[in-house]
Amino acid sequence: MKIKGVPLIYYLFTLPALILMTVFFMYPMVDGIYYSMTNWNGISKAFDFIGFQNYFKVFSDHRIINSLSFTVTYTILLVIAVIAISMVLALMLNSNIVFKKTLRSIFLFPTILSLITVGMVFNQIFYRVIPVIGKVLNIEALSSNILANPSLAIYGILIVALWQGVALPTLLFIAGLQSVPESLLEAAKIDGANALQRFTKITFPYLIPSLTIVFILTLKNGLTVFDYIMAMTSGGPGKATESIGVLIYKYAFSELKYSYSTTVSVILFLMIMIVSVIQMKVLRKSEVEA
Amino acid sequence: MKKGSRFKTLNYVVLFTGVLIIAYPVYLTILTALKTTQETSKNFFSLPQSLYLGNFIEVIHKANFPTFLFNSFIITGVSVALIVIIAPITSYAIARNLKNRYFKFLFGYITIGIFIPFQVIMIPLTKLMTRLGMLNQAGIIILYLTFSLIQSVFLYVGYIKTLPLDIEESAYLDGCNIPKSYFYVIFPLLKPMTATIVVMNVLWIWNDFLLPLLILNRSQSYWTIQLFQYNFKSQYMFDYNLAFASFFLSTLPVVLIYMSMQKHIVSGITQGAVKH
Numbered sequence: 001m002k003i004k005g006v007p008l009i010y011y012l013f014t015l016p017a018l019i020l021m022t023v024f025f026m027y028p029m030v031d032g033i034y035y036s037m038t039n040w041n042g043i044s045k046a047f048d049f050i051g052f053q054n055y056f057k058v059f060s061d062h063r064i065i066n067s068l069s070f071t072v073t074y075t076i077l078l079v080i081a082v083i084a085i086s087m088v089l090a091l092m093l094n095s096n097i098v099f100k101k102t103l104r105s106i107f108l109f110p111t112i113l114s115l116i117t118v119g120m121v122f123n124q125i126f127y128r129v130i131p132v133i134g135k136v137l138n139i140e141a142l143s144s145n146i147l148a149n150p151s152l153a154i155y156g157i158l159i160v161a162l163w164q165g166v167a168l169p170t171l172l173f174i175a176g177l178q179s180v181p182e183s184l185l186e187a188a189k190i191d192g193a194n195a196l197q198r199f200t201k202i203t204f205p206y207l208i209p210s211l212t213i214v215f216i217l218t219l220k221n222g223l224t225v226f227d228y229i230m231a232m233t234s235g236g237p238g239k240a241t242e243s244i245g246v247l248i249y250k251y252a253f254s255e256l257k258y259s260y261s262t263t264v265s266v267i268l269f270l271m272i273m274i275v276s277v278i279q280m281k282v283l284r285k286s287e288v289e290a
Numbered sequence: 291m292k293k294g295s296r297f298k299t300l301n302y303v304v305l306f307t308g309v310l311i312i313a314y315p316v317y318l319t320i321l322t323a324l325k326t327t328q329e330t331s332k333n334f335f336s337l338p339q340s341l342y343l344g345n346f347i348e349v350i351h352k353a354n355f356p357t358f359l360f361n362s363f364i365i366t367g368v369s370v371a372l373i374v375i376i377a378p379i380t381s382y383a384i385a386r387n388l389k390n391r392y393f394k395f396l397f398g399y400i401t402i403g404i405f406i407p408f409q410v411i412m413i414p415l416t417k418l419m420t421r422l423g424m425l426n427q428a429g430i431i432i433l434y435l436t437f438s439l440i441q442s443v444f445l446y447v448g449y450i451k452t453l454p455l456d457i458e459e460s461a462y463l464d465g466c467n468i469p470k471s472y473f474y475v476i477f478p479l480l481k482p483m484t485a486t487i488v489v490m491n492v493l494w495i496w497n498d499f500l501l502p503l504l505i506l507n508r509s510q511s512y513w514t515i516q517l518f519q520y521n522f523k524s525q526y527m528f529d530y531n532l533a534f535a536s537f538f539l540s541t542l543p544v545v546l547i548y549m550s551m552q553k554h555i556v557s558g559i560t561q562g563a564v565k566h
Contacts, residue, residue, distance in 0.1 A: 004390060004391075004392075005390070006387050006390050006392075006393075007468060009467075009468045009469060010383040010386070010387055010393075010468070011383070011392070013379045013380060013382065013383035014380050014383045014384065014393070014396055016376050016380070017376060017377075017380040017396070017400060017439055017443070018396060018399075020376075020432070020435060020436040020439065021399060021400055021403075021436060021439065023418075024415065024418070024432065024433055024436040024437075025403060025411065025436055025437070026399075027414075027418065028411040028414040028415040028417075028418055029406070029410070029411050029414075031414040031417070031418070032410065032411060032413060032414040035414065088304075089305075089308065092301050092304060092305055093305070095298075095301060097298075097301060097302070097305070103305060103309070105552055105556075106309055106312060106313075107308065107309075107312065108556065109312060109548070110312060111493075111559060112493055112497075112544050112545070112547075112548045112555070113497070113541060113544065114496070114497035114498075114499065114515075114516050114540070114541070114544075115497065115499065116497075116499045116516045116519050116520055117516075117519060117537050117540060117541055118315075120519060120523065120533065120537060121315045121318070121319055121534075121537055122315065123523075124318075124322075124530060124533070124534070125315060125318065128334050128530075129318070129334070129335075132334075132335075163311070163312070163315070168559060168560075171556065171559070171560055172560065175560060220407065223407075224407045224408075224409055226409070226499075226500060227499045227500065230499070230503075230520065231520065231523065244409070245409045248409055248412070248413065249412075252413045252416075253416075258413065258417075261413055262413050262414065265409060265410045265411070265412075265413060266410070268407065268409060268410055269406060269407070269410040272405065272406070272407050272410075273405060276404075276405040
């Protein structure tokens, strides 16, 4: 039997996926948008439809503004640091060195660990190890647990995210470096181009596809940071490290602000959507060039 | 020449420092896991006087650790098995019928999820699962299956499109119908991509924290390894030795897999990232 020229069996093949995506992905999406326009607290029987009121409230909610500014600051720092560190590491790991393979697998190792475990281990390091170093070196800021310091806690989380988060970008940059034709670099060398010129004029253009991927990947990781914060600070001290993800979770499950939390979700969605549209535009452009 | 060798030295110094920075937390974990509480409180940095295995034994006995390990194994194993059945069969139907409106639409319908972070749907999703009475292992397995489709279908469809149609056509001539030619001819050809999908999903599901927190946190008998570690956070602030022993034990399975299947893992996470 055929439907529109396609055997029925093909339709049956796709049935489980269609049902699963509809029930467990699309339905919650639409449901979330609907509830963001109500005042439901998550447990009461009655609630009202209030239109866009939750969305207007967001602009005067200090907690959300604080959370947005933490998340954006964290993301900017993370993106810059990840790109800088992983690009340098990739160049080094791709150069003529001994133990190349072993070194690469050591540098990739942190990616396979769970974010929660890594966060917990570093909790202890910040609590027990760093203060000792701080005291020895006589650096005031490091002499106590930086996670307990509202202005330094963000750097604590950043350090952990970098420890684990530069591995994959390094691997992606190495893949990019391997696409650079050796002959081109040789020719440039003969023509008298120095190392810096060779990097900026020849190597770097080949790294742009990897760079785009790393940028988007890290950006999304930054904007949705959750596990590290739950493992390390729970959003504290005070509200200093309360990311958007953590705020959504807390609003919904411990503060009876169900519909309001879905509003924040929709805002996060819009932020990521803008990023994604830019991503597609940039990718399409770089594909044309390549 | 001299300049080149100086650069090389710098190279090694930086890379070696990097290795130390990566190794230190691992070293500290093993070190502390092997020490007694007295040893640690006397000197956090000292080497263990003897190989004390009491922490491991205590974690395993006291904290119900085997149950959590078992839960993690079951959830990861069953989810990945289902993913490897459902994702390629869906992708096969899509890839071979992309000219048809329904299949084209379905491809977009599934892969649009790439742009939607999980945190956007997590609240209504939890409400749905509560209402369906699915705050249990079966529930979380279905969710892993669903969310993995987003990326798996994207990767599989791309891969199947590169397979020439002649392969199936000769199978049809030999008397195979569509399901048979899929199982005997196409599915075996997908092996490299299946390996990638397995690696990606095992790492994701084993290490995932958010979904278990939402779906399985209510009953301790449902906890996974990650959830257990999170829930013992406050206790760990006081009992370091036990904490590090449990960090070590919960990471061990992934580390063993990493050491034995490194090649697949490297290609798996690279490809996964490229299409994320």
